[in-house]
Amino acid sequence: MTGPPIPGVTRAEVLARLNDPSLTLVNVLPRATFEDGHIPRSINMPLAELEARTPREIPDRGGDVVVYCASPT
Numbered sequence: 001m002t003g004p005p006i007p008g009v010t011r012a013e014v015l016a017r018l019n020d021p022s023l024t025l026v027n028v029l030p031r032a033t034f035e036d037g038h039i040p041r042s043i044n045m046p047l048a049e050l051e052a053r054t055p056r057e058i059p060d061r062g063g064d065v066v067v068y069c070a071s072p073t
Contacts, residue, residue, distance in 0.1 A: 018041060027068060
């Protein structure tokens with residue numbers, strides 16, 4: 001599949017929007033890693049579950065979604 005490039009987002013941009021309800025933060029690391037630490041308000045959808053869970057957990061496609069795979073530090 002090809003499509004338009006996906007824009008990146010900086011740490012500062014995410015921090016500035018942590019309380020923005022139109023932003024969904026998705027951590028794609030394994031559950032154990034998520035439980036060890038994650039960005040506040042983020043939801044855990046391990047990469048292998050992303051395709052199946054996205055329609056159910058992110059039904060509003062109008063908001064911004066940030067997917068990350070690193071620790072919050």
